Structure formats: structure tokens, C-alpha cells
Amino acid sequence: DGGITQSPKYLFRKEGQNVTLSCEQNLNHDAMYWYRQDPGQGLRLIYYSQIVNDFQKGDIAEGYSVSREKKESFPLTVTSAQKNPTAFYLCASSIPWGTGVPEAFFGQGTRLTVV
């Protein structure tokens, strides 16, 4: 079955540590995205990538970094510079722009808690 796999589902991090969230897709999608959800807020875009080896900052990129070395993978690193990292993180992928309805397919999310 095609889909997006995020791991781990739950992650605990000590303050001052970097942590990397995994996102893998087998939908053959060119575009991939990272969103963050906080209680009472919508999904806010952290980073997105429209093609391998290229990515752009979203609305809340500070304290995060990404890489896109393979089409299937778009890992997100939450660095110690992120002031409030406790949140629910969602990865998504979609077809390239201009090829149809921009439906994004989402993974099941990773709950990150700073302890």
C-alpha cells in the first residue's frame, strides 16, 4: 500500500538536544512538507520541498532544519534553537504544482515532548 510513514509516533527529548523526525513516502510524489500542530491552532508550515535537493522555509522555520537527498525521504531536525518544540508534527506529500488538485497526503504524525 502506498502512503507516508512517520517515525517514531512518540518522541521525548531533553532540553538542549537535537532530534530528528523521520518521514518516508512511497507515493512517488515530488513535493513534501512538514507541518506543526499546536492545541487550538491550525497546521503551520515549517518547511517544504518541491524537488530533490531543494527546499524552502515555511512560516515557522526558525529552529528547524531539513534535507531532501532522496525523493522518498524528508527528515526534519528539531534543534536546540527551537524555543517551544513540544507539538504534534505532520509530514505530507503531493503531486507537483500544475498537475492537478493539490491534495496533500499526510502521515500519522509524531508527538514530540520536551522533558
Added chain:
Amino acid sequence: DQQVKQNSPSLSVQEGRISILNCDYTNSMFDYFLWYKKYPAEGPTFLISISSIKDKNEDGRFTVFLNKSAKHLSLHIVPSQPGDSAVYFCAASGGATNKLIFGTGTLLAVQP
């Protein structure tokens, strides 16, 4: 500046009645609008979309209406079922990218 707004944090309806969820936007360059349904601790799932060149799109019990002059869209669910209880997000896309900008969501509770 929030480009996509859902001003009703919650909505409660009786089973069998109509649910109407609303969404407003500010950017006239958006060319697609989408609705997603989300359960707690899960990823959102796509429900229905509408292109900016249309004013209505229907899929089973779900219909989305777009009023471009008012920069407003709505999702109608008829008849509402208890399984429809979830958070509904409105999202928009525009420019040379498929990235989606989301509203803050509306929690729909369908009472049996």
C-alpha cells in the same frame, strides 16, 4: 496575518441534520480550496476540493460552495452522522507551489 480563517471553533448538530462549516480567506490568488477531516493524534484525511473557477463541488454527502466575491467557502454535510464528529480544516493553495495554508479548524460534534 492569517490568510485562511475558520471563525467557529466548534459546532454541534443533531444526527440526520445538516452541518455547515465555514471558511474565509484573504488572498485572491488562491486557486484551489480543500477540506480535511482530522481525528486526535492522527494525520488529516482529504475530503473534498474545489477549484477557484467553480462555485460548487459535490461528493456524496459532502458539498463545498465557493463565493469568490465574498472570499468565502463552506462545507455542507447532509445528513450528518455521529462518525462525522472530528476537526475539519479548510486549506488553500495558490502560486507556483502546491503548499497548503490551513485554517485553525472547527470541531464538529454530531449528537445521536
